[in-house]
Amino acid sequence: MPSSGASPNLAGMGDLGKLAERLREFAAAREWEHYHTPKNLVMALAGEVGELVAEFQWLTAEEAASIMDDPQAGRRVRAEIGDVVAYLVRLADVLGIDLLEAAEAKLAESERRYDPARYRGVYRKAPPLE
Amino acid sequence: MPSSGASPNLAGMGDLGKLAERLREFAAAREWEHYHTPKNLVMALAGEVGELVAEFQWLTAEEAASIMDDPQAGRRVRAEIGDVVAYLVRLADVLGIDLLEAAEAKLAESERRYDPARYRGVYRKAPPLE
Amino acid sequence: MPSSGASPNLAGMGDLGKLAERLREFAAAREWEHYHTPKNLVMALAGEVGELVAEFQWLTAEEAASIMDDPQAGRRVRAEIGDVVAYLVRLADVLGIDLLEAAEAKLAESERRYDPARYRGVYRKAPPLE
Amino acid sequence: MPSSGASPNLAGMGDLGKLAERLREFAAAREWEHYHTPKNLVMALAGEVGELVAEFQWLTAEEAASIMDDPQAGRRVRAEIGDVVAYLVRLADVLGIDLLEAAEAKLAESERRYDPARYRGVYRKAPPLE
Numbered sequence: 001m002p003s004s005g006a007s008p009n010l011a012g013m014g015d016l017g018k019l020a021e022r023l024r025e026f027a028a029a030r031e032w033e034h035y036h037t038p039k040n041l042v043m044a045l046a047g048e049v050g051e052l053v054a055e056f057q058w059l060t061a062e063e064a065a066s067i068m069d070d071p072q073a074g075r076r077v078r079a080e081i082g083d084v085v086a087y088l089v090r091l092a093d094v095l096g097i098d099l100l101e102a103a104e105a106k107l108a109e110s111e112r113r114y115d116p117a118r119y120r121g122v123y124r125k126a127p128p129l130e
Numbered sequence: 131m132p133s134s135g136a137s138p139n140l141a142g143m144g145d146l147g148k149l150a151e152r153l154r155e156f157a158a159a160r161e162w163e164h165y166h167t168p169k170n171l172v173m174a175l176a177g178e179v180g181e182l183v184a185e186f187q188w189l190t191a192e193e194a195a196s197i198m199d200d201p202q203a204g205r206r207v208r209a210e211i212g213d214v215v216a217y218l219v220r221l222a223d224v225l226g227i228d229l230l231e232a233a234e235a236k237l238a239e240s241e242r243r244y245d246p247a248r249y250r251g252v253y254r255k256a257p258p259l260e
Numbered sequence: 261m262p263s264s265g266a267s268p269n270l271a272g273m274g275d276l277g278k279l280a281e282r283l284r285e286f287a288a289a290r291e292w293e294h295y296h297t298p299k300n301l302v303m304a305l306a307g308e309v310g311e312l313v314a315e316f317q318w319l320t321a322e323e324a325a326s327i328m329d330d331p332q333a334g335r336r337v338r339a340e341i342g343d344v345v346a347y348l349v350r351l352a353d354v355l356g357i358d359l360l361e362a363a364e365a366k367l368a369e370s371e372r373r374y375d376p377a378r379y380r381g382v383y384r385k386a387p388p389l390e
Numbered sequence: 391m392p393s394s395g396a397s398p399n400l401a402g403m404g405d406l407g408k409l410a411e412r413l414r415e416f417a418a419a420r421e422w423e424h425y426h427t428p429k430n431l432v433m434a435l436a437g438e439v440g441e442l443v444a445e446f447q448w449l450t451a452e453e454a455a456s457i458m459d460d461p462q463a464g465r466r467v468r469a470e471i472g473d474v475v476a477y478l479v480r481l482a483d484v485l486g487i488d489l490l491e492a493a494e495a496k497l498a499e500s501e502r503r504y505d506p507a508r509y510r511g512v513y514r515k516a517p518p519l520e
Contacts, residue, residue: 014145015230022237029246035253035318039194039429042186043317045214046436049179050310056172057303058295058513061451064169068225078227082236084175084218085229088211095198097208099215100145106212107152114160121161123448165448169299173447176306180440187433188383188425191321253318275404275490282497290504291511299454302446305474309439316432324429328485338487341478342496344435345489348474355458357468359475360405366472367412374420381421 016100020093023086041091048087052080146230150223153216171221178217182210276360280353283346301351308347312340406490410483413476431481438477442470 013021027033055077056064068074092099113126143151157163185207186194198204222229243256273281287293315337316324328334352359373386403411417423445467446454458464482489503516 016145019230019233019237022234026237026241030244030249030253031251032249032253037191037195038197039186039189039191039433040317042183043313043429043433043436046179046183046433047310047314047317049176050307050313053172053176053303053310054307056169057300057307059169061167061169065167067168068227077225078232079236081218081222081225081227081229082232082234085233086237088214088218089233092211095207095211097198097211099211100149102208102212103149103215103219104152104212106209107149107156107216111156116159119160119162123160123162123165169303170447173299173303173306173443176303177440177444177447180437180443183433183440184437187430187437275406279490279493279497282494286497286501289506290509290513292509292513295513297451297455298457299446299449299451302443306439306443309436313432313436316429319429321427321429325427327428328487337485338492339496341482341485341487341489342492342494344478345493346497348471348478349493352471355467355471357458357471359471360409362468362472363409363475363479364412364472366469367409367416367476371416376419379420379422383420383422383425 014100016089019086020089023090024093027090036090036094038091038095041087041094045084045087045091048080048083052077052084055080144230146219149216150219153220154223157220166220166224168221168225171217171224175214175217175221178210178213182207182214185210274360276349279346280349283350284353287350296350296354298351298355301347301354305344305347305351308340308343312337312344315340404490406479409476410479413480414483417480426480426484428481428485431477431484435474435477435481438470438473442467442474445470 027036055073056067059067067077089099092102109129113129119126157166185203186197189197197207219229222232239259243259249256287296315333316327319327327337349359352362369389373389379386417426445463446457449457457467479489482492499519503519509516
């Protein structure tokens with residue numbers, strides 16, 4: 001998007017950065033920034049995750065595994081996940097956290113903490129890394 | 131990563147796609163795929179969001195707004211957000227949902243639903259789109 | 261309720277026990293017991309708590325403190341809390357846990373763990389009891 | 391407790407009322423009332439429910455159904471449920487909501503909304519009551 005003008009550095013942002021930018025503009029256009037405090041956004045995220053959980057609560061493991069084959073339920077799940085992503089990206093933007101870096105750092109820690117041979121097939125909580 | 135061999139199409143994936151791939155490998159290396167059902171992952175996501183909420187629960191709005199200035203709390207918030215992203219990406223991967231598309235679709239809907247002039251400054255729930 | 265017949269021991273139950281009994285009858289009358297597994301009920305509880313959180317997410321601390329003065333919002337909060345209680349009581353009933361005993365045991369632990377003089381006015385996480 | 395002085399009406403309270411009173415005293419003794427705003431307590435409740443969900447996330451339906459047979463897991467579940475009850479009772483106390491009344495009102499509504507014959511054996515969302 002080199003010619004967009006409004007955000008000259010958009011070209012250097014990843015996809016999540018572009019979404020963060022669009023959410024920022026969404027809030028600014030409605031003068032809703034005062035709602036988007038970390039505390040409020042964390043609550044909004046929890047609320048949306050609650051709605052996502054509710055889509056799965058009465059399904060058996062088998063029904064849950066094929067939920068996307070049901071057009072109506074699949075549409076609802078996609079919409080709830082979309083809400084979760086939007087609030088998570090907005091929260092990270094407000095806090096100044098890079099979502100991908102945060103996830104990769106945590107994954108790298110889990111890779112060290114859970115030795116594949118030792119934990120093969122059966123999860124149990126590993127002691128924290130020293 | 132053109133020479134990785136294992137995932138010849140990684141080059142064409144966005145950053146989230148690469149993270150999804152890495153999480154898939156993490157689960158496969160430990161034979162943990164049987165844990166990663168949609169129902170279980172949605173619960174894991176809810177659990178991690180609960181831990182994130184807990185970081186903010188006793189803070190005033192002002193304290194929450196500057197939480198990243200506190201090195202210890204900031205590190206915990208970043209770690210919890212990393213866990214949330216990891217489970218969200220893994221869930222979306224298992225369900226076959228594109229997280230960015232889902233968020234953009236939901237945002238486009240909100241842009242139509244919340245007319246900037248009409249909702250300026252004060253949020254209230256809009257009626258669903260017809 | 262000595263003459264109810266169906267539950268001769270209701271008279272000896274506390275209020276929560278009577279609610280648990282009524283929820284049991286509600287599920288039985290609809291043949292919904294197969295939905296009410298611990299895993300499903302814990303998800304239903306998380307979903308309802310998410311709806312409760314959503315009632316508070318955009319409110320300032322001051323607005324939240326007087327939410328019950330707003331008849332509409334107050335009615336929604338009361339209804340969401342009612343749902344939370346119902347699923348919590350049902351979950352405890354299915355698991356065979358006495359909710360009051362569990363809360364009192366946890367409170368007794370916190371009373372020992374947080375010395376009033378030492379933690380006066382400022383919360384911080386205490387080390388676990390030895 | 392007729393001679394406690396501080397709460398002459400404790401004798402007339404139900405069990406939940408007595409727990410609410412004890413939680414009030416717990417907060418007062420530590421001067422923690424300023425933390426116990428509705429917004430903060432709703433977040434604490436969500437955090438504790440997240441921890442409860444986490445106890446069940448990797449269990450199969452069968453394992454979850456017998457979780458209380460495992461002494462360690464059972465102890466953790468009981469402790470998490472105790473925390474959930476404590477924050478729920480404290481929240482209701484601060485908001486001035488009677489938990490039992492709220493649950494009974496919601497249950498009465500569900501009893502009307504879900505006709506046993508019509509919904510027998512299979513849950514689906516009923517339309518709201520008119």
